[in-house]
Amino acid sequence: MATRLERITKQRQQKLERIRALGVNPYPASYHRSHTAQQAIALVQQQEASGQKEASDVSLAGRVRANRAMGKISFVDIHDSSGKIQLYFNRESLDQTSLKLFKEIDIGDIIGARGWLFRTKTGEPTLEVADFTLLAKSLQPLPEKWHGLSNIDKRFRQRYLDLISNNEIKEIFQIRSQVIASVRHFLNQRGFIEVETPVLQPAAGGALAQPFTTHHHTLDQDFYLRIALELHLKRLIIGGLDKVYELGRTFRNEGISTKHNPEFTMLESYEAYADYRDVMKMLEEMVAKVCQQVLGTHRVKFGDEIINFKPPWPQLSLKEVIKKHSGIDFMQFPDADALRAEMLKLDIEVDPQKDRGRLVDELIATFVEPNLIQPTILVDYPVEMSPLAKTKADDNRLVERFEAFAGGLEIANAFTELNDPVEQRERFLKQQKQRHPKGEPVETIDQDFLLALEHGMPPSGGLGVGIDRLVMLFTNQHSIREVILFPQLKEKD
RNA sequence: GGGCCGUUAGCUCAGUUGGCAGAGCACCUGACUUUUAAUCAGGGUGUCGCAGGUUCGAGACCUGCACGGCCUACCA
Secondary structure, three states: OOOHHHHHHHHHHHHHHHHHHOOOOOOOOOOOOOOOHHHHHHHHHHHHHOOOOOOOEEEEEEEEEEEEEEOOEEEEEEEEOOEEEEEEEEHHHOOHHHHHHHHOOOOOOEEEEEEEEEEOOOOOEEEEEEEEEEEEOOOOOOOOOOOOOOOHHHHHHOHHHHHHHOHHHHHHHHHHHHHHHHHHHHHHHOOOEEOOOOOEEOOOOOOOOOOOEEEEOOOOEEEEEOOOOHHHHHHHHHOOOOEEEEEEEEEOOOOOOOOOOOEEEEEEEEEEOOOHHHHHHHHHHHHHHHHHHHHOOOEEEEOOEEEEOOOOOOEEEHHHHHHHHHOOOHHHOOOHHHHHHHHHOOOOOOOOOOOHHHHHHHHHHHHHHHHOOOOEEEEEEEHHHOOOEOEEOOEEEEEEEEEEEEOOEEEEEEEEEOOOHHHHHHHHHHHHHHHOOOOOOOOOOOHHHHHHHHOOOOOEEEEEEEHHHHHHHHHOOOOHHHHOOOOOOOOOO
């Protein structure tokens, strides 16, 4: 028994055969259009404004999205990336072959059309078609014209259908593109150079997250996909590239959620002879400028809130903000057990495996993060949470680090980089011990990075920004999957 | 990993107390020379996510599985 889909595709294949029988190639190599839909609409207005009598000769191309046939005439909507425009086909002005070809045109086909622009009596800018060309025959039906495609699963698995039938999706990715371009422009203007460092690494450093593993056959060696950009960019600072950044994909083999995708886009920048206070200023300025450039305002709608990115952003000490939202002053509990006991009093689940740094992190995530809607900077992080950051001169329990939050999302993490190679080695060893108290095998410490550090790294300020989350804020999307074209999904079947 | 919800035509969705599988769009045929989700007349269309079970009878009830969503957990 044939399904509807089989009937439809069969019908379309028959059309394809009839088209070929007419001597028409249903998949020609190229077609040169003179205008986009948007440009054509502007041209109609121009013609009218200048009182031009002779309509210009125009050729357009796009996907057929609607066909309203009325006897001897048809109104066909085509869409290109600039928008929609209506075509007017009159049976009497088409030759025999074109007439037969027109009968085989379906919604979903790509066509090119040449003719003259005018406005219908209802005011719709329209191309009166003198001749047209089939550019690609479609063999599959499109989703419904009114409701579009709303099945979330299908939207992501067949993102092209989502882009075709849901107009607002394109806008998200236009903004994403502009955000990235604007970030590049900002950093380039400030004298940063963009670099590319290895995705395949023998040791996955710069963050504490589960990496993906892979294998190189010729070298017969296992590699990790990078979980951060940090350690290679610092090697470049050591090498004398005083201002570097990389905008690239990083990979973390951990949970998937509305805030986490296994691969995500991160910006990291490092600047020699700067500290975290300099970086803070730069971040505020960068986010505000990018926002202004892309959206034309500092005020962004996010859910029920209006987020104002205009600097300076309020700064709070981690100690105070955690105390305010949870009642716990973590500085009063210098070891993990005492802090854990205090947290258990609040009736929240606490993983007994977690060290003190991770417990503080949990306090931030549970009590603080969801409340930070307006852009906010937190400072004075404990050293246990920050193995790559320099301690504060007046308190070696804290580091020169800040994190920035907005819309309940962590958007940036930055610190004055630890450049003492001996201390860095000790911090790595301590961290390794804490994480694996039973001495289980772990990925090796990046010895090559420590060697580099021993050659002397200038005091530097480093920054990491989650680009996907920034795009979420700028596009009012609350799931990271909505701002990634092809988010990770489990394979079906 | 845990909890809740969902999966019915190509798409968007109904489906009552367990009793013939439905609508709109799309598609096909016909009418219509300025339509805008065009309109009007007619037509065909199903592995009800998958596998079991209960029952005279299951789209519906039960069990398991798959995929997805939300919450939660994990997450520098």
